Amino acid sequence: MRWLALLWVSLVLPVDPAVSGGNAFSPPETVSIPAGPFIRGSDRAEREAAYRLDERAYGHSVTRQRKWYEDERRRTEETNAFAITRTTITNRDYARFVGETGHRVPNVDIKTWKSYGLIHPYPRTRRHAWKSGVPPKGRSNHPVVMVSHSDAMAYARWLSKKTGRVWRLPTENEWEKAARGTDGRRFPWGNKFDPKRLNSHDSGPFDTRPVGQYLSGRSPYGLLDGAGQVFEWTASSAGKARYIVKGGSWDDKGCGICRPAARHGRPEYLKHILVGFRLVREP
DSSP states (O other): HHHHHHHHHHHHHHOHHHHHHHTTOOOOOOEEOOOOOEEEEEEEHHHHHHHHHHHHHSOHHHHTTTTTTOOBBOEEEEEEEEEEEOOOOBBHHHHHHHHHHHOOOOOOOOOHHHTOSSOGGGGGGGGGGGGGGGTTTOOOOOOOOOOOOOHHHHHHHHHHHHHOOEOOOOOHHHHHHHHHTTTTTTBBBBSSSOOEEEGGGTTTTTSSOOOTGGGGGGOOOOSOOOOBBBBBEEEEEEEEEEEEEOOOOOOOOOOEEEEEETEEEEEEEOOOTTOOOOOEEEO
16 A cells, blocks of 8 residues: 555655755765764863853853753764765755655644743744645755654665665764864864854854855864754664754854754654754765
8 A cells, every 4th residue: 555655645745846856866965084083072161161151142050050061071982984964954855755755744733842841932833844745935955853863764764775875863972073073172163152153043043044054164074064053863862762962053042052062862752943963874
């Protein structure tokens, strides 16, 4: 009966060729990360600087009081060589996957959204919600959001089958190394926060933007949007049915949480307007 399901998708959930890229297919662009050590986490000085950034921006000390950055133990870690997508997966990328598989589109109903207990009102999700099987108009090159951890893994399995290569979510170590390099810098571009180098609430539009716009915010390996824009799912556990997300988002300011060392756990089922993903391709 699978052919019936796919026929239904083609009839009811058409994918706009302009969104999916037409008939041509090419996998997401990647940057190469060499094997070897890198400095992970933060020291006391970096955490203190992060709390002060937040305090100046918000006018309160909530991140300090809640000790948001205290589990960023600084240490040297090793990774194997890998490639990682230069940007997060976009709505255009995800549209082809939806069109070919009939996978559920990024969306969430009001009851589910309210059950998350988030501060963002439900109407704000509507600008990111897909309709009739396609992304919102004008957002094909924005990061795909409102995807759960399992949605991201399903996309990775599809891309692996389609390309004959192994694609997967990055581990926290892989993500952090790709985003900050090996020298333990505080941000992808260096140690000083600069709101013009990322999409955060400091100087951004309080919304997603097309990927890859902040070239001056690239990491030493050329990874883009490693700070701000959207949080990104990783393969690393944050406890029972929770996974680490990294990178900060367009909603954050300060921006202590946008540092590559910062780490945050989210439930695997969450479909948030602040969370997307990028993938690793194995050699």
